[in-house]
Amino acid sequence: MVTGFLLWGATMSDTCDLCGGDRLKPVYRPQGTTRGITVHLCAACGLVQSLPRSDREKRNPAAVSSAADWGNVRYGKGFRTGQAMEALARHADLSGGIALLDVGSNRGSFVKAFLAAAPNAHVVAVEPDERVAQSCAGLAELIEARIEDAALESGRFDVVHSCHTIEHLAHPARTLADHHRVLKDGGLLILDAPNIALLASDDIVEEWFIDKHLYHFSAETLARMIEAAGFEIVQQPDPSDRSNLLFVARKSVAARPAADARLAEEAEDLIARYIATRARNLSALTAVAAEIARLSPRGVALWGAGRLFDSLVVHGRFNPRALTLLIDKHLKPLVGERHGCMVAAPEALSESQAGVVVVMSRDFAREIAAEAKSLAPHAEILFYSDLLSRAQTRLAA
Numbered sequence: 207m208v209t210g211f212l213l214w215g216a217t218m219s220d221t222c223d224l225c226g227g228d229r230l231k232p233v234y235r236p237q238g239t240t241r242g243i244t245v246h247l248c249a250a251c252g253l254v255q256s257l258p259r260s261d262r263e264k265r266n267p268a269a270v271s272s273a274a275d276w277g278n279v280r281y282g283k284g285f286r287t288g289q290a291m292e293a294l295a296r297h298a299d300l301s302g303g304i305a306l307l308d309v310g311s312n313r314g315s316f317v318k319a320f321l322a323a324a325p326n327a328h329v330v331a332v333e334p335d336e337r338v339a340q341s342c343a344g345l346a347e348l349i350e351a352r353i354e355d356a357a358l359e360s361g362r363f364d365v366v367h368s369c370h371t372i373e374h375l376a377h378p379a380r381t382l383a384d385h386h387r388v389l390k391d392g393g394l395l396i397l398d399a400p401n402i403a404l405l406a407s408d409d410i411v412e413e414w415f416i417d418k419h420l421y422h423f424s425a426e427t428l429a430r431m432i433e434a435a436g437f438e439i440v441q442q443p444d445p446s447d448r449s450n451l452l453f454v455a456r457k458s459v460a461a462r463p464a465a466d467a468r469l470a471e472e473a474e475d476l477i478a479r480y481i482a483t484r485a486r487n488l489s490a491l492t493a494v495a496a497e498i499a500r501l502s503p504r505g506v507a508l509w510g511a512g513r514l515f516d517s518l519v520v521h522g523r524f525n526p527r528a529l530t531l532l533i534d535k536h537l538k539p540l541v542g543e544r545h546g547c548m549v550a551a552p553e554a555l556s557e558s559q560a561g562v563v564v565v566m567s568r569d570f571a572r573e574i575a576a577e578a579k580s581l582a583p584h585a586e587i588l589f590y591s592d593l594l595s596r597a598q599t600r601l602a603a
């Protein structure tokens with residue numbers, strides 16, 4: 207059926223942004239997509255990409271959802287500033303008057319950290335979202351535009367820094383080539399993007415293929431795109447970091463991206479594994495929700511109001527009224543409430559009657575536990591990941 211093909215598959219004009227091939231195969235329909243996104247796999251080179259490439263639709267309201275419509279609450283980038291600064295300090299001399307282009311500056315977390323370490327530097331900050339762009343005014347030369355529309359002169363910069371932006375673009379290869387153009391010879395690219403390897407996590411419950419991400423890179427596919435744009439990679443991503451791909455590359459000459467059937471097979475297996483694991487974990491969430499509800503007479507504070515909390519309510523049918531407190535340091539200034547619960551700052555924990563703190567975070571679980579312990583020394587601390595793995599074990603038995 208022609209209509210079915212158009213709805214589900216690539217159109218004639220869609221070609222792979224990495225290798226230019228036209229064998230884009232639909233492999234997955236994300237849960238809760240409001241843009242009608244289908245995830246495709248390039249059978250020639252293995253790059254996973256979402257179609258249609260609708261990168262210029264008007265903004266949806268802020269949604270802290272665990273489904274594909276998650277977005278417009280952009281607070282994750284700030285967590286990556288430390289890693290970017292570390293990489294930069296290793297490869298560049300920050301004492302001189304270096305010129306840096308910051309792509310997608312958001313609230314200026316990186317710009318501030320960079321200028322603290324390199325006070326003589328000149329920064330150009332590109333940020334299209336007028337609601338947050340002004341955070342960089344006064345610190346940097348601010349361009350309120352999308353990076354594709356920013357007119358920048360060739361050979362102007364010593365460093366281009368781009369954190370969790372490339373995956374949102376309709377044509378990332380073109381933008382990488384433009385980063386190459388605006389760099390001086392030997393200039394440095396610091397590029398950070400989400401890592402598709404996270405799909406292999408045993409505890410994944412959130413929809414990973416969100417509408418706002420049009421490209422889903424592995425260390426290999428992103429390395430090839432960087433090299434094809436004319437860079438030589440001088441620092442590979444940390445192989446133990448399943449969430450992020452942080453590359454450091456130097457301006458050099460372009461290489462031709464090769465087709466690779468092995469990468470295509472690996473990506474297909476990875477997505478199949480994700481679909482199965484996530485379905486299993488979503489069923490286990492009902493048991494996690496029941497376990498937290500049983501603890502409610504002791505007073506439960508849940509720390510983390512983001513995607514895991516949303517999954518627990520939506521898929522685990524958790525009743526948020528069972529909570530004494532819902533805490534989220536980073537979301538509190540951005541959203542007032544989630545599922546009918548007021549979002550509180552951590553300090554509220556010390557005045558609350560909570561006997562149990564459940565840590566709803568994977569990447570920052572240890573830091574949160576330490577903070578919770580200091581605010582509520584007598585409360586028992588439980589980790590979401592432990593609750594989930596117990597539920598998984600019971601489910602498998």
Ligand SMILES: [Zn+2]
Pocket residue numbers: 222223224225226227248249250251252253
């Ligand atoms: Zn391809």
